[in-house]
Amino acid sequence: MIPSVNLGWGRTTFSARPRSSHRLLEGETVMSVNLRLSALCGLVAMAVGCSSPESSGVKYGEELTLAETTRISQILDDPESYVGQRLLVEGTVVNVCEMRGCWLELASDRDFEKLRIKVDDGVIVFPMSARGQKARVEGVFEKLTLTEEEALEQARHQAEEHGTEFDPSVVSGPATIYQLKGIGALIEDQE
Amino acid sequence: MKWRRWNNIIHRDLGYLCAGLTIVYVVSGIAVNHVRDWNPNFRIESANARIDPVPAGDPRSPTVIREILSRLGESSEYRDSFRPDSGTLEIFTANGLISVDLTTGDVRLERVKSRTLLREANFLHLNHAKKLWTYMADLYAIALGLLAITGLFVLKGKKGITGRGAWLTGMGLLVPVVFLWVYL
Numbered sequence: 134m135i136p137s138v139n140l141g142w143g144r145t146t147f148s149a150r151p152r153s154s155h156r157l158l159e160g161e162t163v164m165s166v167n168l169r170l171s172a173l174c175g176l177v178a179m180a181v182g183c184s185s186p187e188s189s190g191v192k193y194g195e196e197l198t199l200a201e202t203t204r205i206s207q208i209l210d211d212p213e214s215y216v217g218q219r220l221l222v223e224g225t226v227v228n229v230c231e232m233r234g235c236w237l238e239l240a241s242d243r244d245f246e247k248l249r250i251k252v253d254d255g256v257i258v259f260p261m262s263a264r265g266q267k268a269r270v271e272g273v274f275e276k277l278t279l280t281e282e283e284a285l286e287q288a289r290h291q292a293e294e295h296g297t298e299f300d301p302s303v304v305s306g307p308a309t310i311y312q313l314k315g316i317g318a319l320i321e322d323q324e
Numbered sequence: 325m326k327w328r329r330w331n332n333i334i335h336r337d338l339g340y341l342c343a344g345l346t347i348v349y350v351v352s353g354i355a356v357n358h359v360r361d362w363n364p365n366f367r368i369e370s371a372n373a374r375i376d377p378v379p380a381g382d383p384r385s386p387t388v389i390r391e392i393l394s395r396l397g398e399s400s401e402y403r404d405s406f407r408p409d410s411g412t413l414e415i416f417t418a419n420g421l422i423s424v425d426l427t428t429g430d431v432r433l434e435r436v437k438s439r440t441l442l443r444e445a446n447f448l449h450l451n452h453a454k455k456l457w458t459y460m461a462d463l464y465a466i467a468l469g470l471l472a473i474t475g476l477f478v479l480k481g482k483k484g485i486t487g488r489g490a491w492l493t494g495m496g497l498l499v500p501v502v503f504l505w506v507y508l
Contacts, residue, residue, distance in 0.1 A: 225404045227414065231363050240406045244384075247408070258452065261366040261436045265403030265416020 194257040195317035197271045205241035205248045212311040215274040222270055226263045231294050234258035252315040263320050272315040284308040335474035338467050345464050352449035355442055365443040366436050373431040383413045
């Protein structure tokens with residue numbers, strides 16, 4: 134008994150018989166198989182093309198719409214004046230949420246400064262491998278006012294994420310946090 | 325041909341077709357369920373080292389960074405660097421992060437390793453591919469629905485949906501209801 138596999142695409146059956154005795158050699162059948170193979174190749178090309186990164190980087194979330202970037206140092210000099218504004222920022226990714234990829238931090242153009250970018254959990258997931266890569270992120274700049282309890286909880290959560298010991302003394306009272314609520318990002322090609 | 329025969333053929337063949345993707349979703353589902361406890365995509369390995377005091381000059385200059393990398397035996401080219409504070413230099417390489425205490429020479433190395441297969445499974449399960457995969461995943465979801473419905477009618481008689489099957493199906497439906505009642 135010669136094993137055969139019916140692919141369910143019409144009547145063509147592929148089997149282990151020698152080709153000389155097989156219907157595939159008939160012109161019409163060979164042509165229809167070629168058409169099917171072409172269609173399959175097209176589908177594969179579409180799938181690969183659709184999921185592959187763009188030449189300029191890997192996109193996350195929505196398309197970037199702003200053309201001009203705002204320097205992070207400029208924002209941090211006077212954060213209050215940017216609250217509620219849609220901004221495009223650029224910098225090196227220096228930290229990424231280790232658990233869910235739900236935030237990242239971009240280095241400022243000035244030493245010792247960084248800006249936190251928060252995205253909705255699961256909507257955008259930044260990979261750990263993005264650290265050290267240049268990124269452009271667009272979003273709305275926001276201000277969060279935390280009570281002392283909320284600030285403590287956040288510090289505890291961050292310590293957990295970084296795998297460090299939680300030190301409650303780092304929180305001395307209510308806190309104000311400025312961050313960019315990220316909508317879309319473009320991270321340069323990751324090896 | 326009787327409807328039950330068609331039902332069983334559909335159930336059987338969809339089962340074969342969905343087996344592979346179901347395994348992918350099962351593995352990824354368990355992995356991402358516990359995202360609070362671990363990173364389902366990457367594994368981070370940490371190590372400590374100590375180097376001689378960092379050469380004088382701007383710690384972010386390529387010369388100083390290459391000297392540090394050379395002392396650590398790190399051969400890969402670095403991507404960028406960052407100074408979170410005046411006493412620390414962070415160097416990013418393709419392998420991960422090297423954090424150097426500029427005053428003591430203490431070094432913390434973090435290597436980020438991708439969880440092979442699991443990361444790919446999560447990529448599909450969480451639909452990070454988007455676009456064409458979205459429709460593929462929709463088809464799979466519909467197929468799972470058909471599998472569930474046709475599964476109810478595979479057997480007839482005492483073990484079918486009119487007998488034991490009814491009780492088990494009812495119990496299965498109760499599970500989400502009970503949890504919603506408890507949590508909401």
